[in-house]
Amino acid sequence: MIKLLEESVINKIAAGEVIERPASVIKELVENAIDAKANSITVEVDEGGKSRIKVIDDGTGMGKSDAELCIQRHATSKIEFADDLFNIHTLGFRGEGLASIVAVAQVVLKTKTKEQETGIKITASGGKILKKEDVAIQNGTSVEVSDLFFNVPARKKHLKTMQTELRQITELITRYALAYPEKMFRLMHHGNDLLFSPSAEPLDNLLTMFGKDAAYAMIPVEYTQKDITVKGFVGNPTLTRADKTMQHIFVNRRPIKNDVIVKAVTDAYHTLLHLERQPVFVLNVDIKPAIIDVNVHPQKTTIRIEKENELYDTLFNAVRNSLDSSKLIPVVESRETFIQAPLIAKNIEEEKQTVFEQVEQTPQDILEKAIQKMTEEKAVEVKPVAVPKPETKASEKISKLKLIGCVHDVFYIAQNELGLVIIDQHAAHERVMYEKLMQQFGDGKIAVQELLEPEQIDFSPTEMLLLKENIETLSELGFVFDEFGGNTMLLRTVPFIFGKNMPKEVVHDVLAQLGEK
Ligand SMILES: Nc1ncnc2c1ncn2[C@@H]1O[C@H](COP(=O)(O)OP(=O)(O)OP(=O)(O)O)[C@@H](O)[C@H]1O
Ligand SMILES: [Mg+2]
Structure with a gap:
């Protein structure tokens, strides 16, 4: 059930603007769909998301009163008390995502739970509900966002070309599709499929997302040290890239950026990589929510962790073990050389x-x-x-x-x-x-x-x-x-x-x- 957070909790949440571009709208909607336990998530966009975005999920849906409440600021079903901020098991927790979108765009939200006969359709714009109607729909939720930044011309002006916005969206969906291989993700632009990742085993998912050249060059990683478990894949040293776009890190399945983890992984390759080449990896780090802090930045892409040294060591050992056990380093070198x-x-x-x-x-x-x-x-x-x-x-x-x-x-x-x-x-x-x-x-x-x-x-x-x-x-x-x-x-x-x-x-x-x- 959705509740409004108390003032004292609200004040402890990292506040700030979260909607900067079409990809940030999609991030909020996709995370909500994942939190609602959806198995399939479809994202439709037009003009790189500048004119229209629609995210459709088959998750739990919302009851009629929750549907009205969800677009309000600080309305969430995911936490209640300040202490909950240190025990977060969902991607969302601030109760801000939908409110921030409704503040800057035209939104049509349709939702239905499996217990209800009919669903509800809410039309909202510029932060206000304009219309409520009953509708006949499937279980789950769809949110359609059009005319992004119609009331914030300064932010609209800063949007990049359709291609650039679309690329950011594709990168975003790629990250979630890699983090949640068991879910189906589909991204469509002007009605054409750009990305389709069916529900699959992790390795098959890599095949879809990276193609077979890269997927066949990946080595599995599974390693636990104390409270930290690392699971995923690292590329063998022949699979490298000039930049870091094929490095994916998740902490408790939340896509994040983290220099300590990147350094630990890269250091584990040591001299196996040519200078200035970047390794390829998809790694999820499972840590007790109590020792990490996600509430650092409103966009939730950075985390603070109490024991950075342990994190470094664990990642280093996890990757080194996998590289070693896959026998990459020939023991006997050619005498001739x-x-x-x-x-x-x-x-x-x-x-x-x-x-x-x-x-x-x-x-x-x-x-x-x-x-x-x-x-x-x-x-x-x-x-x-x-x-x-x-x-x-x-x-x-x-x-x-x-x-x-x-x-x-x-x-x-x-x-x-x-x-x-x-x-x-x-x-x-x-x-x-x-x-x-x-x-x-x-x-x-x-x-x-x-x-x-x-x-x-x-x-x-x-x-x-x-x-x-x-x-x-x-x-x-x-x-x-x-x-x-x-x-x-x-x-x-x-x-x-x-x-x-x-x-x-x-x-x-x-x-x-x-x-x-
Ligand atoms: N797709 C969805 N399916 C079911 N419930 C949803 C969906 N999207 C939103 N909700 C409900 O609406 C509430 C508000 O969503 P909103 O994104 O604004 O905040 P949040 O996810 O709780 O926190 P955050 O601001 O960190 O995303 C959620 O807590 C959830 O209960
Ligand atoms: Mg949310």
Whole structure:
């Protein structure tokens, strides 16, 4: 039953504006649906949610008097006393969500419990109930929100483009779909499915949300240390991204942001990751509600925890255990790579002058060797586009190098008049590629190569949106795609400089960059 909170409790709740954009409306409505134990949650939006949002659930619904009360400020069925703030088992607790939405938009709420014959329809706007009617509807609740910020022009002006708002909504639904795999989530834009996540086992859910490339590279995590249990999946070290968009953290199944957890997980990978690559993970942390505080920020995306050190340790151990037990680190290294460096060094020792002259090379020369042989070139005219001027070329910064050797096929050891130079082949290779691509892009001529077998690539729903939005830019860059169905695309051409063995990761990285833009 919904009650109005006492003044003394109200004063203890972190207050502040929670509705900033369409995604914040959807967050409030989806969390209410989850708290109402819905099994299926459908979100319909038009114009990136700017003109219309509708969230439909099959949860408990509300009785007629609760339906009238729920849109009032500080009206909640989830807590009653100040102490309850330290024992929160629901996503909501402030009694503010619906009131904040009704204050800034036109709202039609329909709801029915299974005990009732008919449901009730409430029309409200600008904080006031305009109409109450009985309606014949299914059990559950639907809330339709239109004309967001009709009475707050300043906030309306700050809304981003339809695509940007839609991307935020897709990211939001992705998070809840990952946190609640047993529930069905569906997101539709202008009547078209953007995301559909049926009720599934956690691993099958990952397949839907991340695609098979990523899902097959995930390692399960299940670990308990004292009062904290960590459960979910971490990517094996070959599955990385340029940014943190595929890192999902839930505490007691509430999506949150938390630097301690991210650091613990990233530290657990230690040297298994290349510098500046981000791991992929979906982890839920179960903690006694009594030792965490969710009431820190009105948006409830940050939590305060009493024992941060324990949290760090537990996460670190959980991830390290899973990575170790999946035997990622080969125990026996190839002897050849170990002995390669000393051998070269010995030759240098014996024939100092000649050997040094023979191996004098620029970093590019060294790295070119690492770049696979390329097949037929096919030049394609593209429009010249303004591109950032590359910084000073790496080769100009580092003068002639004398190559000494290569360690583990990863690090080149060289020297010049400044001293010893160690080059991370992977990082330097990327840099050389980048400079070449930018040079070609600037000249308006990107050499592309057609793949003999088109490459099938799976994308997340958010990446799929970005891809469709930027399909022309991508083709100017040399990446030409064909539709395959669902969140899978066929990559037909790649920029020539990458060679035909270009890792799929490059495509995900380019999309991440386009997303930041
Ligand atoms: N979809 C729904 N199904 C059933 N009951 C709902 C639904 N949405 C809201 N309610 C009821 O309305 C009340 C008010 O919802 P509202 O979102 O405003 O506050 P809250 O969820 O209690 O707290 P918060 O402000 O933190 O979200 C809820 O406590 C719940 O009882
Ligand atoms: Mg709520």
